Amino acid sequence: MGKTPLDASEEHYIQPGALSVIKAIASEVDSNNLNSVFHIGDISYATGFLAEWDFFMNLISPVASRVSYMTAIGNHERDYVSSSSVYQTPDSGGECGVPYETYFPMPTSAKDKPWYSIEQASVHFTVISTEHDWSINSQQYEWMKKDMASVNRQHTPWLVFMGHRPMYTSNQGFSSKDQNFIKAVEPLLFENTVDLALFGHVHNYERTCSVYQNKCKAMPIKDQKGVDTYDNKNYSAPVHAVIGMAGFTLDKSSNNGESWSLKRISEFGYLRAHATKNDLNLEFVTSDTREVKDSFRITK
Template sequence: MAKEVESGQVDSVFHIGDISYATGFLVEWDYFLSLIQPVASHVTYMTAIGNHERDYINSGSVYITPDSGGECGVAYEAYFPMPTSAKDKPWYSINQAGIHFTVISTEHPWTENSEQYEWIGNDLASVDRSKTPWVIFTGHRPMYSSYPGNVDGRFTDALEPLLLKEKVDLALWGHVHNYERTCAVFQKDCKAMPTKGGDGIDTYDNTNYTAPVHVVIGTAGFKLDKFSENQIYDGWSLSRHTEFGYIRGHATKEELKIEFVISNTGTVGDSFVINKGKKQQSSWSKKLLPDKSLKDILGEIKL
C-alpha cells in the first residue's frame, strides 16, 4: 500500500476496525502508528471502530467482551479523530468525489430507535445521487460471512433493510480475517448475479438496482481465518480468499471498479465491477501499481 501511495494515484485509505490490537498496551499503539506513517502521512486515513478498540465489560458496548483490554475506545478516538458528532459516537459519513461513505460502529447500539440507527437512516436518505452516485456502507462486523460464528443475525435483521431501501451499492466489512464477496444479496437470497464482462470480470448491473454487494476484507495483517475445504457454501458466496491483502477501487459516474490485491505478490486475487447508466467495458491493470486513472483506494492496513 505504501508503494501505491508513492505512485500519487491514491486519494484515501479506509481501515475498517481493529486498528492496532494494542488492547491496553500503549507501546503497541506507538509501534503501529510508526508502521503506517508511510501511508497515513500522505493521504487521508479514515477509520471505523472495532471490537478491539471498544468492547469491554460494563463499557456500554453491544458485545460484552474484554477485547479492548480496557481501552473502551478512548485511545482510538485520541489517535484517530474522525468527523463524528460527539465523543463516543464513532459514526460519520463523508463524500469523496462521486462516492458517499457511511461509516458506522458495530459495537454501539444499532437496534431500531437507537441513536445510531436513526442517524444511519437519515444519513442514507440524505444522499444526493446526482452528486455522489455511489454509496459505500462500512462497518467492522459483517452481515455475511461463511466463516462460522462471526455474523450476528440481530445486526443484519436491524440494518439490512435500510441498505436495501436506500440502494446502497457496496458494503465493506472487516472482523473476519479473510476475503469474501457476495452476489447482490438480501436476506441470504441472491437478488441478482454478476455476469462476465468482455474482459472476463464479474459485472453487476445496477441500472436496475436489486440489492447491495457485500465484501469482507479482513486480510490485512493479523492471523488468517481459513475456509474449510469440505464446506458447502451458500449460493450468495461467490469469491473467497485466505491471503493477506487489501482492496483498491476506482469510481466514475457510471462504473465502480474493485480489485483484491494479494500483498506479497501484487497480483489481483479477485476483481469486479458495478455498473449503472451507460455500460462500458472495464480495463484492468494486473500490476501492483495502478495506472494513472486509478484515483481512489479502499483498504486496510490491519484488521
C-alpha cells in the same frame, strides 16, 4: 477456563501480514495511485498496550502522513465488560475506545459516537460502529437512516456502507454474524439502494452476489475481460465484501460457501477501488506478490 485480558500480553507481536500490506499500500501512495485509505476496525490490536499503538502509528506513517486514513471502530478498540458496548467481551483490554478516538479523530458528532459519513468525488461513504447500539430507533440507527436517505444520487451516485462486523460471511467461528444486527440494519441498506457494503472482523476475503435476506437477488455477468460486472442500473440489492485480510492471522476460507458467496480467498492483501460516475471498479490485491486475485465492477 477462558483467558483473562492480562493473559493476552503473552501473545503480543507484530501481526503476520501487517508489514507486507502496509509496504504494498505505501507503494501505491508512491505511485500517486491512492486518494485515501479505509481501515474498518481492529486497528492495532494494542488492547491496552500503548507501546503497540506507538509501533502501529509509526508503521502506517508513510501512508497516513500523505493520504487520508479513515477508520471505523472494531471490537478490539471498544468492547469491554461492564462498558456500554453492545458486546460484553474483554476484547479491547480496557481501552473502551479512548486511545482509538484520540489517535483517529474522525468527523463524528461527539465522543463515543464513532459513526460518520464523508463524500469523495462520486462516492458517499457511510461509516458506522457495530459495537455501539444499532437497534431500531437507537441514536445510531436514526443517524444511519437519515444519512443514507439524504444522499443526492445525481451528484454522488455511489453509496458505500462500512462497519466492522459482517452481515455475510461463510466463516462460522467466533460469532461472526449477529442476526439481530442484520435484522435491524440490513433493510436500511436495501431501502437506500446501497451499492457496496464493506466489513472486516473475519480475517479473509469474501465477495457475494447482490444479496438481501440470504438470497441472491441478482448475479454478476462477466464482461469481455472476464470481470464480474453487477448492473445497478436495475438495482436489486447490495454487494457485500469482507475485507479482513490486512494483517492479523488469517482465517481459513470455507470450502462450502453459502449460495450467495461467489469468491473466498485466505491471503493477506487489500481491496483497491476506483470510482467514476458510471463505474465502481474493485480489485483484491495480494500484498506479497501484488497480484490481483479477484476483480469486480458495479455499473450504473
